[in-house]
Amino acid sequence: MAIWDKSIDRRDFLKTAAGAAAAFAAASILPKQGFAAPRNIETTAIKFSEMEKLSPTEMAKRSPLREYGYNWLMDKANGLQDETVKKVVLEGLKSPKPLILKKYPDKASKEACRKALLAAGYIKEENTIDQIFPEVKNKLNFWDAAGAGWGGHHAYPCGLITHVATDLQTGLSLIENYEQFFGYSMNRELLTEAVLLHDLTKPWILQWTPDHKCLPEIKIAGTGCHHIQQVADCMYRGLRPDVVVAVAVSHDHAGWPSEEKKPVGYIKAAAIIAGKDPIKEGYLAPDGETLPLPRRPESFLVHLGDHDFVLTSGISSWTQEYLKKVALSDYGLTKADLDSSKFYNLRNYVYSQASDMHLYQILVDQGYDAFRQTVLDIVIPG
Numbered sequence: 001m002a003i004w005d006k007s008i009d010r011r012d013f014l015k016t017a018a019g020a021a022a023a024f025a026a027a028s029i030l031p032k033q034g035f036a037a038p039r040n041i042e043t044t045a046i047k048f049s050e051m052e053k054l055s056p057t058e059m060a061k062r063s064p065l066r067e068y069g070y071n072w073l074m075d076k077a078n079g080l081q082d083e084t085v086k087k088v089v090l091e092g093l094k095s096p097k098p099l100i101l102k103k104y105p106d107k108a109s110k111e112a113c114r115k116a117l118l119a120a121g122y123i124k125e126e127n128t129i130d131q132i133f134p135e136v137k138n139k140l141n142f143w144d145a146a147g148a149g150w151g152g153h154h155a156y157p158c159g160l161i162t163h164v165a166t167d168l169q170t171g172l173s174l175i176e177n178y179e180q181f182f183g184y185s186m187n188r189e190l191l192t193e194a195v196l197l198h199d200l201t202k203p204w205i206l207q208w209t210p211d212h213k214c215l216p217e218i219k220i221a222g223t224g225c226h227h228i229q230q231v232a233d234c235m236y237r238g239l240r241p242d243v244v245v246a247v248a249v250s251h252d253h254a255g256w257p258s259e260e261k262k263p264v265g266y267i268k269a270a271a272i273i274a275g276k277d278p279i280k281e282g283y284l285a286p287d288g289e290t291l292p293l294p295r296r297p298e299s300f301l302v303h304l305g306d307h308d309f310v311l312t313s314g315i316s317s318w319t320q321e322y323l324k325k326v327a328l329s330d331y332g333l334t335k336a337d338l339d340s341s342k343f344y345n346l347r348n349y350v351y352s353q354a355s356d357m358h359l360y361q362i363l364v365d366q367g368y369d370a371f372r373q374t375v376l377d378i379v380i381p382g
Helices: 010-029 056-061 064-078 083-094 099-103 107-119 159-182 188-197 225-236 241-248 257-274 298-305 308-330 341-354 356-366 368-378
Strands: none
Touching: 056 341, 064 083, 064 159, 064 188, 064 341, 083 188, 099 225, 099 257, 107 257, 159 188, 159 298, 159 308, 188 241, 188 298, 225 241, 225 257, 241 257, 241 298, 308 341, 308 356, 308 368, 341 356, 341 368, 356 368
């Protein structure tokens, strides 16, 4: 569609513009029928004594967030056109398997990789091979994994589902914005592929521990280990360069030279793990200092979509402080229990059933008493 039709004279344009302005003004005071009402989240009550026995996986199985979000992501994944990427995503959503581990079958190969990363300045001397390549102790599931490390955004069973679904919806909405106001069309397929791929190693790197927290995560090249391992896994699987780059940029953008150094570093670190030449494979420009040129805009929207944490990290911690009050007043926990599996279980269960976001909205809109009652309706004392 043309941006400007020269056959329209000034008088006709003014009439059209006036009509559009009137329509816009009317729309601003009418109900916004295009927006769906908030989704009702229905939970099933459970006694505290029964809740304590549940594993993170069992908590996720009971979660209405899991069913809704997982089905939505599976629908998006099944709609992908690139069959190779589609296979990787569907496998990851069902049962993540870090294929990169096949390249490192023993301690010696892992130690060689650790030394290579250390020599390049991407890790610290104290970082161990077990931190870079955590042992897979139990079956990995995407649908029961935390969305971030303990204390971060969506750090509860099935939190990864809510995080990735929010990221993808945000990215797709951003594409619509740029199309509407700039006539700038972007590749929805590429954005969807990258968002669905970008956190598939979190179930591995952030495995649940016996006390119902997550494994601590080290940094590689200045960002979370899961991110570098995911980029490396995409490389190792031979996914398209534009997909690899879009995944790499999810943590930091390339809008300024100082910022672009970060994803360039992520790609170089991941290439060490994957055993790839990042320039030869097309992950970097020929000089090895920038992303491939011209830079694809979809990767920027993957990055913007991943900013879900800006809001949700704070809300998670703020909600937790009020949940601690309920734990002390209604569930018989002591202050010492607040730093133990007793409270972690309560937190994980309540968050997995209603989400910290939903609970915080109740706190803000209705106050502490309504917040407290909502928690008590989810987990019955006794």
